[in-house]
Amino acid sequence: MAKQKKLSKGQSRRISANHQKRLHKAKQQKADTTDTTWQADNLGPTESAVVLSRFGQHADIETHNGEVLRCNIRRTVSNLVCGDEVIFRRAKVSEGDLAGVIEATEERRSQLTRPDFYDGIKVVAANIDQILMVSAVLPEFTPQIIDRYLVACEDMGIEPILVLNKIDLLDDEGLQNIEEVLDIYRELGYKVLLVSNKSEQGIDELKQQLVDKNSIFVGQSGVGKSTLVNTVLPNADILTKQVSENSGLGQHTTTVSRLHHLPSGGNLIDSPGIREFGLWHLDVERVTFCFKEFREYIGGCRFRDCKHLNDPGCLLIEAVEQGKISQLRFDSYHRILESMADGRAGARAPRV
Incomplete structure (x- = not known):
């Protein structure tokens, strides 16, 4: 029996490429066949529904x-997500x-988005x-994280509500210190x-805030989102875990x-915990605009390309010195810009 001639590298590559083409074609034909089964005589008239949850290429929906x-x-x-109104x-x-x-x-009337390094802007x-x-x-109570969420909310035009959880762990002095920080946000209208x-302090007020609205809880892991969901919606049976004693970071439970x-009307979307909330998809000018107290000063600085840092004639710096803009918020603004400039675009929590 003659010895089989060894294939060249070029022949091997062409054979492999042809094999992959045939494999891809077979998979495509299978997908087309699967999609075709949902056509023709097997489907009824169109109806409306709301998406409750999505699982890959399937979704749970609710009719009227x-x-x-x-x-x-x-x-x-x-790009189908919770809250979408669909035709099926x-x-x-x-x-x-x-x-x-x-x-x-x-x-969509509105949508919550966040940047993802692999998927781009993710809804x-x-x-x-x-x-x-x-x-x-x-x-940890971190105002810089709050400011990141606020920028995102301002950018999307969705009303933000600040919820500080676990206040039973504060003594009088600690509560007073945090109240002074929270007053900054109250004065801005948040x-x-x-x-x-x-x-159970503040729980009734929280429930009232949810009445007849479509709401979503966001926040880093370990802040008690799932526990609050269980409180306002006992039958949801959302799993909870304690904060890790070793790292101090919460465990993802959803x-x-x-x-x-x-029960009182309205809907609540419970979503996986978000440790960070990057803003790298926004322009610097957009981030500046999303600090709402900055808006009346934008465009009034001496130099058009003012960086609002050490620039002479900067109206934002003057406003900070005059107490019209919080130093804490101003510092947070520059932390956000730093994270956008370092190439990782807010992919990690800000340094505190």
Whole structure:
């Protein structure tokens, strides 16, 4: 038997490339066949629904009469998130636990986004009225984190509510110190809630704030978001874990975003914990604008390219010196700009 001639490197590459093409074509044909099964005679008329949660290419949706269905997502529908209002069609003959297919999404009234190094700008939730930014005295009360969330809220045009959790851990002196910081935000017109799940202080006010609105809790891990969700929505059964005694950082306890109905009306979206909230997708000018107390001074500095740092004739610096702008907020502003300039664009929490 003749010895088989060894393939050259070029032949091996061409064979491998052809194999990959055939494999890709087979997968595409399978996907097309799967998508085709949701067409033709197997689908009913279009209906409206709201997305409760998404799992890869499937989503749980709720119809106007309260019926919850799990549906396939048409490949032409992208970026589907909690709170999206969708158009779907029921399957006359369902496939497993899939009851139909989502055909399209309605235009969003608002959306919460965050930058992602791999996916670009990532949408977290849609059609929300307010963002409740939860911080706590444990692991650490960090105004710089609050300012990052506020910039994001101002950029998206969504009302922010500041929620300080675990205040039962504060003594009188500690509470007074934090109140002085929170007064800065109150004077800017931001609503501030002080709550404690343990002592139940502020819980009724928190529940009232959620009535008839679509809300989402955001905040770093360990601040007690899931515990607060359990408090305002006992049947949600959101898992909670204690703050790590070794690192002081919270453990991620929510893995899939989900929309819950509140007994008093309105909806609450519980989403995975966010340790950092990068702002690297924003222009410097946009970040400056999103510090709302800066706006009346923007464009009035002596130099058009004023960096608001050591520049002569800077109106922002003058406002800080005159007590019209908080030094804490001004410093936080420059911390954000530093994180944007260092190439990582806020991908980590600011140094404190």
